Amino acid sequence: MTKFALKGLLGRKLRTALTAFAIVLGVAMVSGTFVLTDSIDKAFDSIFTDVRKGSNVIVSGKAAFDLTDGSGTTPPPFDEQLLRRVRAVDGVRLAEGSVDSETTILVDKKGKAIVGNAPSLGFAIADGESPFNPLTLVEGAWPGAGEVVIDKATAESKDFKVGDTIGVQAEGPVRKMRISGIILFGSVATIGDATLAGFDLPTAQELFNKRGKLDEIAVAAEPGVPDPELLASIEAVLPPQTQARLASEEVASDAEETNQFISGLQIFLLAFGGIALFVGSFVIANSLSITIAQRTRELATIRTLGASRRQVLGSIILEALVIGSVAAIVGLFTGLLLAKGLFRLFDLFGFTLPNQGLLLENRTIVACLVVGILVTLLASLRPAIRATRVPPIAAVREGATLPESRFARFRTVGSLGLTALGFVSFVYGIFGSGLGTKQVLTWMGLGALLIFLGVALFAVRIVRPLAAWLGWPAARLGGAAGTLARDNARRNPQRTASTAAALMIGLALVTLVATLAAGITTTFRSAVDGIFTSDYAITAQNQFSPIPTSVGEAAAKARGIDAISSTRTGEARIFDKTELVTAVEPDTGKVLTVEWTQGSQAVFGQLGADGAFVDDDYAKDHGLRIGSEISVQVPSGNRIVLRVKGIFKPPAGGSPFGRVTFSSATFDREYDSPRNLYTFVQMRGGDAAANTKALKAAVAGFPNAKVQTRDQFVENQMAPINRILIVFYVLLLLSVIVSVFGIVNTLVLTVFERTRELGMLRAVGMTRRQVRRMIRHESVITALIGGVLGIVLGIVIGGLLIARVDFIEFSLPLGQLILIGVLTILVGILAAIFPARRAAKLDPLQALQYE
């Protein structure tokens, strides 16, 4: 019996390969995800370990609460005198102080800032030869006064050599500095697209506005001194607002945020793998069903030879096991390629990830095998059970068909019930109160799964009318071939339905994303449009990095300024939570417009030293009214008490401000190195070429500052959303590809099954071209059925989601829907190429003799 199953698979190589391929891509996605995230994880780990190289204890400034990396808010620096006191501590062999900044912009030869989405790192190298230094000098020398060393990747891509002059901009305007050397960071091949700039300590302190101060002291222990002991002795000499931690702890805490990011990325990518596997399971189930239907005689014969139902079941399950294992192994290795592709994909869309070479963990291998085999087995269950119902008498009956399942008559009711249950679960997920994020996602996912299953099962009932309708153009324009194609698509509704259902899932998700995107884009655009009422905006080149306040000051000197106002951002502890706060300048009312429920545009100018405004939700949550006091703790540990002077209602597209907003004057007093997120400018004469020129000239010293007109600013704000959308589309394409294989598979099997019929058609005068056209039309009709179902489902699910989320309004993405329709037709044409060619190649004589 084992031989029977295995030889059967070998005898149907093409069919087996096509069936296996359905699961390969899904497994590859799982494998690729694990390989990618493991590789990033390892790269980050070695970065963090390298950074703390040679040190046992790290002394740093201490914020009053945990700050989010990249929020622009950093712990306060401390007096450099501390270094001498640390050096004097017993057990300290070596101690070295440094300063750093995540916004040290390098400027290329054309005067453009070299920035991506990764930080532009600047740091002091007190002593190039010290054991603390994680950098290796590739060329040249360590920096002296007024010199800089830059990383090899930047030097190569921007064509800088030792001895060249490069522009460096930290807190002040650009400074021209001589490149003394080219460096490489630790052992990592790339550290994303971060740029590195190293200076000697005094130069760095000056550049970063930290004269006489340090951010960190790295300490190495005398031999034989245990770390905890050293830590205790150092802690004894520390002043307030500083802390000492073991280097290993520091590494772990550095890694914490990236670990969160990595596991988030992992779940995100695995979800797409899961979708591809779900689609793949449809394809497998369908392919096996067709194969089993075609093998009815064979299965019946072995029944007459004494095979039991269980043996038949076993032989099909064994086939699935083999298919699953082969697919899982192929998928595992395809995943390695996919991981490379994913690195490139993220790179292309501005999320460059650090990479040290791919890592294939045992966990990845196990996960891929388990997932690949399990999904295949599950998908084969229904066809396998169907196979056991082949009656022995089918061995002697020509054209025997399988008896309907006992449950067949419950199918319509059951599938509708399943769909309804899916919607209930989905709606409960998004509207149910008191659910955690995980629960919401679980209910939504489960709901979507049930909806897809239900609709796929129900599709059998609507395939005939849908095919009649969608096949109308084919029948009208395709002549006899078109008419036959339409009839063929309708002749085995079960098969057409399952094939179309696989495509439906992918297209439903594409439509869902398009619908959500349309909602977000429209809403967000109208919000930005409504709030932002000035002529110009100045931001960092990448739109979101905070830039030095000196940019705003420089811009203010431009000729023709009517009003200028910058928005600062930082983190603070309010009502026992770390919140984003913003600070505005008195002229803000002239450049931004919000809707006030309490107060008016004048509030911006009346904030003074202790005024603040909040949004209406926050006010409601904390019972705030005009005059209420809010206690705000800033990172230095200081507490300031603010008084509510206004409450505004943010537009649906989101608030331009943090939870609490106060004056820039207060902000600058309480925060070290304050930075702007935006600077808005109102000019006399509005948006005009002369004004643009004047503004650009004013901030020419800051290459990272981007002057944008109102329209450009709105467009630029949309750019990140659009980039993320493309990543979604690319990843969803994977499941669409799987369903393309489903269609190919069905068509190949169908052509095989209709060999005689095709021979007859050719014998009565159908040309090869007509045969190809017939198969192609059938393919397109099948694809369109999937497309129609998918688009409708996508819009419905998207509509439900949007109904839940306050900040998005529903808007039908007509353009994208037309595109999806075109894509569907292309999918049909593409899928038909190979089967149509096979069908056309059949020799009419041979076709008639078949069997």
Add this chain to the structure above:
Amino acid sequence: MENGNSGAVVVAGDVARRYGEGDTAVDALRGVSLEVAKGNLTAVMGPSGSGKSTLMHILAGLDKPTSGTVTVSGTEITTLKDSDLTKLRRRHIGFVFQFFNLLPMLTAEENITLPLSIAGEKPDPEFFRGLIDKVGLADRLHHRPSELSGGQQQRVAIARALVSRPTVLFADEPTGNLDSATGSEILALMRDSVDSYGQTTVMVTHEPRAAAIADRILFLADGLIVRDLPGASQAEVLATLTEIAAA
């Protein structure tokens, strides 16, 4: 085993089979009773639609009668569960089909031993060698069905039916898909298996030439046994058929 009439191995009692319901109902069998004697070759003849195939399907447990009883080797099979019927097939029933029904991906040898491997048994080497010699396939064992002629394929099928030495072998138009020369060879082989192995055989056929090799010939018409001849020549069979058709 000896060639002789030592008791009935298949017994049918008033078997009726109706297809469909109501106005469109068709009575394929309308009360057939018979006994198949051990070691005998029984031929079932009749024109198309006489019910001969239905009778064989029911005797072999492939189909269930609407009423009546069938026992094979003493076991009442009309009420058996699928799993018991499967076990009965393994021990007591062999099949030879009109279209051979070989599995295309298996070699001749694998096809022949398939019933044994399904039952989890090994062939008795001596018996197997003798069987292969008898069917004349010694040099064809490692060929696949697609590489064999129709006659060779049917020989493989006969060997497959004999390999488990079933109580009764059912042959369904075994020469229906072969030219007359090859058909004669196959008939000779079947006669030989009855004579040398004492293989009880029930053969459905519409060819007088095939029926002429039988020890007993049953003639069916309209779902009833109308004649029961203890062996007859080809000419006698033909005459009987003409007679039935005229009645």
